[in-house]
Amino acid sequence: GQNIDQPTEMTATEGAIVQINCTYQTSGFNGLFWYQQHAGEAPTFLSYNVLDGLEEKGRFSSFLSRSKGYSYLLLKELQMKDSASYLCAVRDNYGQNFVFGPGTRLSVLP
């Protein structure tokens, strides 16, 4: 079966650091992707992990542990524009569709 879990909502303060967790149980694994989605808009790609460890892209970093079925997205120096939903998506077989988690709605407060 396919199951991806994320916290529903998180709140953080401008300038702070926030970590959004994702746990997954899928029938296969071929990469974990993080997308940002502002309300009413399309998901936009942030980061991906295939191997265990940390990937850093500017203010965003993503970590993966395949043995634990766990990933997190780390956002540093939060800005108001980072208020959005963050979607964890697993590619569960060889190169086809994504299985998306429910998304975490992040609110950044001044």
Next chain:
Amino acid sequence: EPEVTQTPSHQVTQMGQEVILRCVPISNHLYFYWYRQILGQKVEFLVSFYNNEISEKSEIFDDQFSVERPDGSNFTLKIRSTKLEDSAMYFCASSEGTGSIYEQYFGPGTRLTVT
């Protein structure tokens, strides 16, 4: 920067009517996808398409749905007889390849409202 485009941005239709949602994937991409997102819910996979045929489809993609690449640029999703529960945002996506490094680029979506 190249992007996926979708038309229309909003579509209102009556139950039982046919609708066609249109997408223009990024020009050098070979793999195309449709997803839907019911308001307040997660993004759900519908279908993937490669080399002019469906490569994978979900349980949601029943006989009421079909996809087509009628020419070299467009990729369409047809719903033959819409139901109230088809009301959702429909996203088209495309990717260069299907290996783990290939991200999918999403279009802005078409909001379908079935009344």
